[in-house]
Amino acid sequence: MTVADNATNNYDNTINIINEINNRNIICSNNEVNNLGELNNNEDINNTILNSNNSLNHNNKMSINNGEINNKTNVNSSYELNNDTCTNNYITTIKEDNKINKYDVVLTGDRPTGCLHLGHYIGSLQNRVILQDQINDKKKCFVFIADVQGLSDNFATPEKVKKNVVEVCKDYISVGLDPTKSTIFIQSLIPELFELTVYYMNLITVSRLERCPTVKAELQTKSFSNSVPSGFLNYPVSQAADITAFKATAIPVGEDQKPVLEISNEIVNRFNNTYNTNILKECKAILSNVPRLVGIDGLAKASKSLGNAIMLCDDSDTIKKKVFSMYTDPNHINISDPGTVEGNVVFTYLDAFYDNKEEVEDLKKQYRKGGLGDVYLKDLLYKTLEEKLTPIREKRLSLNEDYIYSVLLEGSKEAREVAKQTLMEVREAIGIVY
Numbered sequence: 398m399t400v401a402d403n404a405t406n407n408y409d410n411t412i413n414i415i416n417e418i419n420n421r422n423i424i425c426s427n428n429e430v431n432n433l434g435e436l437n438n439n440e441d442i443n444n445t446i447l448n449s450n451n452s453l454n455h456n457n458k459m460s461i462n463n464g465e466i467n468n469k470t471n472v473n474s475s476y477e478l479n480n481d482t483c484t485n486n487y488i489t490t491i492k493e494d495n496k497i498n499k500y501d502v503v504l505t506g507d508r509p510t511g512c513l514h515l516g517h518y519i520g521s522l523q524n525r526v527i528l529q530d531q532i533n534d535k536k537k538c539f540v541f542i543a544d545v546q547g548l549s550d551n552f553a554t555p556e557k558v559k560k561n562v563v564e565v566c567k568d569y570i571s572v573g574l575d576p577t578k579s580t581i582f583i584q585s586l587i588p589e590l591f592e593l594t595v596y597y598m599n600l601i602t603v604s605r606l607e608r609c610p611t612v613k614a615e616l617q618t619k620s621f622s623n624s625v626p627s628g629f630l631n632y633p634v635s636q637a638a639d640i641t642a643f644k645a646t647a648i649p650v651g652e653d654q655k656p657v658l659e660i661s662n663e664i665v666n667r668f669n670n671t672y673n674t675n676i677l678k679e680c681k682a683i684l685s686n687v688p689r690l691v692g693i694d695g696l697a698k699a700s701k702s703l704g705n706a707i708m709l710c711d712d713s714d715t716i717k718k719k720v721f722s723m724y725t726d727p728n729h730i731n732i733s734d735p736g737t738v739e740g741n742v743v744f745t746y747l748d749a750f751y752d753n754k755e756e757v758e759d760l761k762k763q764y765r766k767g768g769l770g771d772v773y774l775k776d777l778l779y780k781t782l783e784e785k786l787t788p789i790r791e792k793r794l795s796l797n798e799d800y801i802y803s804v805l806l807e808g809s810k811e812a813r814e815v816a817k818q819t820l821m822e823v824r825e826a827i828g829i830v831y
């Protein structure tokens with residue numbers, strides 16, 4: 398069976414395919430239940446690494462063998478057709494031993510707390526576009542804006558969350574997410590997610606959530622002090638609902654989200670064991686080869702709130718200012734001085750964004766030896782980023798709010814049908830169908 402066979406626009410067919418996978422992949426649980434009734438999951442979830450070593454030109458052909466998607470040879474015409482219209486060149490690709498499977502359902506989302514930045518782009522957005530094109534079936538590719546999760550730490554400023562739903566969706570479409578290939582939706586328009594959340598809350602302890610490194614790290618940056626809202630603590634559970642509602646198995650996220658996905662898998666296993674079923678599926682993280690992009694200050698991960706990120710919608714002058722204020726090597730005072738590459742943000746960004754990796758290695762050699770100035774490197778980086786961000790910025794300017802809402806409402810309608818079906822199965826498994 399080829400992707401083209403699967404890509405019939407028929408919902409029932411998708412459900413059949415999903416059922417087929419369900420029947421094949423009986424979940425093997427690595428979890429143990431300790432005497433506190435808590436789940437211990439000692440195994441790291443599979444890390445799928447997207448790696449830039451095998452550079453992929455997006456005009457490559459793709460084939461499917463034994464259920465695996467390869468990016469080598471050409472087989473099906475519908476994929477070729479899409480490639481012919483795809484002008485983007487991406488530097489990342491899926492590592493040979495970490496390929497997605499043709500049965501994979503891809504899902505990911507973002508909290509709408511601000512416009513997206515280069516860290517999102519390199520850590521996740523770029524991969525989503527690749528996956529969307531590879532899967533080429535919007536019933537197996539979901540991208541959503543997690544407004545309800547956004548409220549969990551911004552409940553007092555809902556207007557900010559709402560405004561950013563539109564901004565994030567603009568970012569999505571500007572980087573190449575295509576509403577004809579990905580189902581793009583708003584979390585709060587799928588009420589089934591919140592019913593699932595309630596069922597899942599019974600399957601995980603408060604202390605397990607408190608121990609989640611992602612939640613812990615985030616709490617340190619918030620001003621909740623000792624009064625953590627239960628909604629915030631619970632967000633990994635609601636995330637498990639987001640993932641399982643669509644039977645998603647491949648989740649392109651930043652590295653910091655891995656512990657949250659582990660909790661999701663624990664809930665999946667607990668659910669299946671408790672209700673003697675296999676309807677819920679475990680998921681794996683799809684990580685980028687640059688899972689965590691440092692901020693321009695070199696101190697912390699790039700983030701809008703810290704003001705150390707280059708935003709996808711930044712104009713040319715802002716990008717220039719940010720690049721020229723980047724942390725380099727404070728001891729590299731004269732051009733002739735030998736410089737340090739490690740921890741030098743300009744090199745970190747060149748590694749991430751400059752396509753010619755050999756040239757970057759040569760520049761590093763020169764810099765270490767002495768004789769290469771920061772201004773030269775910053776100018777090179779600025780031009781590199783300008784080249785990448787100009788088409789994104791231009792696309793963004795062409796998008797109006799009415800169009801964005803039409804995409805989101807249509808996507809939400811389609812997504813809701815899938816979530817409804819899963820909720821029905823979940824209620825049946827629990828045994829509360831009346």
Ligand code: TRP
Binds near residue numbers: 505546639640648
């Ligand atoms: N936690 C993600 C973020 O911080 C957003 C998110 C919500 C998500 N639900 C998800 C990501 C499900 C992947 C899968 O942006």
